[in-house]
Amino acid sequence: MLKKLRIIKKQLKKLLKIFYEQHFERIIEINEKYASPRIATVPIVKFALNALKIYLVFIMGLLIYKFITLIY
Amino acid sequence: MKIFSKLYYEYRRIWKIIVLYLIISGPGIVVMVADNDAAGITTYAATGAKFGYNLIWFLLFLVPIAYFVQEMTVRLGVITKRGHAESVFDAFGSFWGWFSLTNLMVVNWLTLITEFVGMTAALNLFGVPPYITVTGVCILMGIMVLNGRYWTWEKIALTFCALNLIYIPCAFIVNPPISAIVHEGFIPNFPGGFNNTIFFFLMANIGTTIAPWMLYFQQSAVVDKGMKEKDIPWAKFDTMVGAILTIAVAIFIVIVAGTVLRGVEFESAAQAAQKLMGMNKYVGSFLAVGLFNAGLLGAICISLASSWAFGEIFGWAHSLNNKIKEAPWFYANYFITLISAGLIVLIPKAPLVLITLLVQVVSAMLLPATLVFLLLLLNDKKTMGEYKNNLFQNIIGISIVTLIIVLSTLYAISVIFPNLFN
Numbered sequence: 001m002l003k004k005l006r007i008i009k010k011q012l013k014k015l016l017k018i019f020y021e022q023h024f025e026r027i028i029e030i031n032e033k034y035a036s037p038r039i040a041t042v043p044i045v046k047f048a049l050n051a052l053k054i055y056l057v058f059i060m061g062l063l064i065y066k067f068i069t070l071i072y
Numbered sequence: 073m074k075i076f077s078k079l080y081y082e083y084r085r086i087w088k089i090i091v092l093y094l095i096i097s098g099p100g101i102v103v104m105v106a107d108n109d110a111a112g113i114t115t116y117a118a119t120g121a122k123f124g125y126n127l128i129w130f131l132l133f134l135v136p137i138a139y140f141v142q143e144m145t146v147r148l149g150v151i152t153k154r155g156h157a158e159s160v161f162d163a164f165g166s167f168w169g170w171f172s173l174t175n176l177m178v179v180n181w182l183t184l185i186t187e188f189v190g191m192t193a194a195l196n197l198f199g200v201p202p203y204i205t206v207t208g209v210c211i212l213m214g215i216m217v218l219n220g221r222y223w224t225w226e227k228i229a230l231t232f233c234a235l236n237l238i239y240i241p242c243a244f245i246v247n248p249p250i251s252a253i254v255h256e257g258f259i260p261n262f263p264g265g266f267n268n269t270i271f272f273f274l275m276a277n278i279g280t281t282i283a284p285w286m287l288y289f290q291q292s293a294v295v296d297k298g299m300k301e302k303d304i305p306w307a308k309f310d311t312m313v314g315a316i317l318t319i320a321v322a323i324f325i326v327i328v329a330g331t332v333l334r335g336v337e338f339e340s341a342a343q344a345a346q347k348l349m350g351m352n353k354y355v356g357s358f359l360a361v362g363l364f365n366a367g368l369l370g371a372i373c374i375s376l377a378s379s380w381a382f383g384e385i386f387g388w389a390h391s392l393n394n395k396i397k398e399a400p401w402f403y404a405n406y407f408i409t410l411i412s413a414g415l416i417v418l419i420p421k422a423p424l425v426l427i428t429l430l431v432q433v434v435s436a437m438l439l440p441a442t443l444v445f446l447l448l449l450l451n452d453k454k455t456m457g458e459y460k461n462n463l464f465q466n467i468i469g470i471s472i473v474t475l476i477i478v479l480s481t482l483y484a485i486s487v488i489f490p491n492l493f494n
Binding site for chain 1: 161162163164165166168385386387433436437441444447448449452481484485488489
């Protein structure tokens with residue numbers, strides 16, 4: 001039983017190592033592949049993306065505020 | 073004789089149309105009916121219990137809203153042959169890509185937990201312990217995806233969609249007053265005036281109609297099914313049928329709750345079913361079965377939406393037509409998401425209320441981004457060609473997207489600060 005568990009543990013470790021090696025490199029590849037946006041950055045696209053950034057900062061700000069007020 | 077041959081010709085023609093529709097149908101109906109998930113059932117039941125039939129007219133407005141948003145994902149998927157995650161990475165770069173993907177992963181996982189909460193609570197009413205429900209659901213969902221064919225998976229999912237119609241006989245059993253439904257439900261009105269409580273319920277109903285996973289799911293499903301440009305009109309029709317079905321089910325839930333549970337307060341659909349069981353055994357049991365089915369359908373679609381998105385970005389084989397050996401990471405992602413969400417529900421005193429609230433907040437972060445990306449992509453002439461949004465579609469699309477963003481944001485704020493709108 002213990003021997004079987006050890007084999008499973010060893011195989012899991014091997015699998016995780018392969019996953020880490022494959023996917024860490026893959027993330028770098030993905031970042032390189034999609035480094036620049038393909039869509040034409042016309043004014044409306046720029047405006048929409050900037051508005052989205054402001055919106056996300058606003059929501060994050062609310063969450064942080066709530067978190068701080070909850071603690072104190 | 074001529075009449076008979078004409079009738080036979082018409083019969084053959086209509087039968088051919090039905091067969092063609094049955095082949096093409098699927099993603100639209102599945103995604104829309106799955107939208108009536110455990111949280112959705114609770115929202116509709118609570119709406120009926122609080123306001124009776126008075127907000128049925130508002131639910132009717134949600135048919136075009138759901139249709140127009142989902143229809144855009146159909147065109148995008150068919151033309152680009154890419155899922156939504158890949159489309160965002162490709163068009164807007166890695167920053168917005170990772171933002172969408174990580175958010176989707178978090179919100180889907182949290183939503184999956186709420187589906188398990190609904191399913192375990194529903195079967196608990198019949199004396200089934202939660203661990204058996206979780207194990208059974210994981211096994212069932214495993215069997216569904218491991219048969220190695222998208223077509224088989226879709227038809228099983230459609231069977232569960234049909235079970236979602238259980239609320240329709242429920243409404244007939246409780247024998248609601250038809251004249252009251254027509255007078256109160258189909259004439260726009262706000263019972264007691266437009267106050268904060270009504271506003272909260274309107275926001276909640278809109279919030280349950282469009283969720284980020286729906287956009288990712290339908291686009292990926294359209295791609296996995298291999299739909300072509302000539303299939304677009306049928307796929308749109310499929311989406312329309314789904315939108316009508318989902319709102320029809322919602323209306324029947326409101327009618328059941330408005331007839332039997334008016335003025336009764338409850339925190340979940342399972343509690344509502346339990347209270348109903350005391351009044352009418354069959355209706356209560358139907359509601360519980362429907363709740364379990366709703367949670368199951370939601371879980372089926374949500375876990376797949378995440379796996380498809382990851383598969384697209386990491387370049388894994390990511391089709392239900394692949395065997396487990398051909399797409400190990402795709403299925404690993406599917407099962408890890410599913411089993412981990414199920415295990416959370418089994419943890420004693422797990423913060424399930426907090427998780428439910430978090431779903432709303434994280435959704436409010438992802439939904440505006442997803443909808444804005446969708447509109448921008450549908451206006452990209454280079455990608456969409458003749459299937460680009462026209463002026464009418466843009467006016468409708470921008471109005472709907474603005475409405476959803478404003479209301480879902482206000483809903484999220486009301487969740488973070490519960491006393492703000494009181």
